[in-house]
Amino acid sequence: MQDTIFDTNAPFDAAVLAQSFAGERPADIADALDALDGEEAAAIVAHLPPELAVDALEQSGIDGADEIIALLPRAHGATLLDAMSADRAADMFRAMEEPACSELLALVQPDVRKTVEGLLAYPESSVGAYMTTEFVAVPADWTVAQVLHHIRMVERTRETVYSVYVTDPAKHSLVAAVTLRRLISADPNANVLTAAPHRKPLTIGAQERQEEAARLISKYDLLAIPVTDNRQHLIGIVTVDDVIDSMVERQTAEVQRFGGVEALDEPYLRMSFWAMIRKRAGWLCALFLSEMLTASAMQGFEGELEKAIVLTLFIPLIMSSGGNSGSQATSLLIRALALREIELRDWWRVALRELPTGIMLGAILGVIGIVRITLWQKFHIYDYGVHWPLVALTVGTALVGIVTFGSLVGSMLPFGLQRLGFDPASASAPFVATLVDVTGLVIYFGVAAIILHGTLL
Numbered sequence: 001m002q003d004t005i006f007d008t009n010a011p012f013d014a015a016v017l018a019q020s021f022a023g024e025r026p027a028d029i030a031d032a033l034d035a036l037d038g039e040e041a042a043a044i045v046a047h048l049p050p051e052l053a054v055d056a057l058e059q060s061g062i063d064g065a066d067e068i069i070a071l072l073p074r075a076h077g078a079t080l081l082d083a084m085s086a087d088r089a090a091d092m093f094r095a096m097e098e099p100a101c102s103e104l105l106a107l108v109q110p111d112v113r114k115t116v117e118g119l120l121a122y123p124e125s126s127v128g129a130y131m132t133t134e135f136v137a138v139p140a141d142w143t144v145a146q147v148l149h150h151i152r153m154v155e156r157t158r159e160t161v162y163s164v165y166v167t168d169p170a171k172h173s174l175v176a177a178v179t180l181r182r183l184i185s186a187d188p189n190a191n192v193l194t195a196a197p198h199r200k201p202l203t204i205g206a207q208e209r210q211e212e213a214a215r216l217i218s219k220y221d222l223l224a225i226p227v228t229d230n231r232q233h234l235i236g237i238v239t240v241d242d243v244i245d246s247m248v249e250r251q252t253a254e255v256q257r258f259g260g261v262e263a264l265d266e267p268y269l270r271m272s273f274w275a276m277i278r279k280r281a282g283w284l285c286a287l288f289l290s291e292m293l294t295a296s297a298m299q300g301f302e303g304e305l306e307k308a309i310v311l312t313l314f315i316p317l318i319m320s321s322g323g324n325s326g327s328q329a330t331s332l333l334i335r336a337l338a339l340r341e342i343e344l345r346d347w348w349r350v351a352l353r354e355l356p357t358g359i360m361l362g363a364i365l366g367v368i369g370i371v372r373i374t375l376w377q378k379f380h381i382y383d384y385g386v387h388w389p390l391v392a393l394t395v396g397t398a399l400v401g402i403v404t405f406g407s408l409v410g411s412m413l414p415f416g417l418q419r420l421g422f423d424p425a426s427a428s429a430p431f432v433a434t435l436v437d438v439t440g441l442v443i444y445f446g447v448a449a450i451i452l453h454g455t456l457l
Helices: 014-020 026-034 038-047 050-057 065-071 074-083 086-095 100-107 110-120 144-157 180-185 210-219 240-258 273-300 302-307 309-338 344-378 388-419 429-451
Strands: 137-139 163-167 174-179 224-228 234-239
Touching (some): 014 038, 026 038, 050 065, 050 074, 065 086, 100 110, 137 144, 163 180, 163 234, 210 224, 273 429, 302 309, 302 429, 388 429
Parallel strands (some): 137 163
Antiparallel strands (some): 163 174
């Protein structure tokens, strides 16, 4: 298949383009719609068969689906939302702006509205916000044959049939989860529980964070995990494709924050000029103001700089080494916290691990710095003055202290942010680098004042 389904050089004709989509995969149609502006995409969707339009708009790769729905005639948009899976429809309403959101919510079927409103009530980062309520559940007194017949009857209205969930007929609590494979191979006349594994089903609460669902699905190699309330009533399921979509979106936002940018809520090329400025200006201004502390720190050592101008040659080296070591530690710890490899209570273990690590890494860089100054002096590439051995020792010693400090700060900052209730990803590399820059200068000139006292200083 080519990069686009349609010829971008041909005159725009929504009806003709809609006909050209016949037989194409929904994911490819979604990509094609995403390449158009909202009004053109909505015009094409209006001419698509409803089933094909729903399949395309439900694809995770399409970013402007809510805008397309909002631009359609209200009755048509409500019809498409009625046909979507409940979790995808909730995603549409969550992203949609007013008044389209309220108007469309009033037009969808009452049962759809009730389900969507229930999903919208959950926090956006919770399991409940992206679970699906379209699953197969059967009472525990059914036979395998009854269950299979039920699956054939409801399959088209369910998002997935990875597993069938067995509930207590009286209490309606979850009893077991039976995979379709085990049902097919079981005795049709036997009770459905004979096909169930002899262990308590793995569940998750609707208020849990999405990362916990991802962790459980990954750890236990699941295709779906049931979501229950505090009475163990089954209220939904989270499928592996939902987890993947959620984690891709979250990882994208975290990568952007690592770079000192507020997370983008639209594709890069679709962001307006002023929206991009708003996303980037705040972080840049905050970092610029914090870097002013670096200038203030240098002003405080103005006298030392005047006496030993050679020290200024190594300021970029010193500052970048501390920032790099801090960024390394921050990246490692944010990832470890996200994967639950470590918990908040492990902060002291991390500190004890990062302390010798920072010392060793600083010593390695310090040796490299000393060797570099020595070679440049001996081969007459640059003359650092008569006291060059002390200058080399100053740089080497300062690197040990700065890299150690950077490693400790970079590893502790995610713990501090999570303890305060903030996203550890906010401890982005630029923020850590800026923090370490200021303290790095203080350490550098403090070491210089001790080693070079009575000579250059």
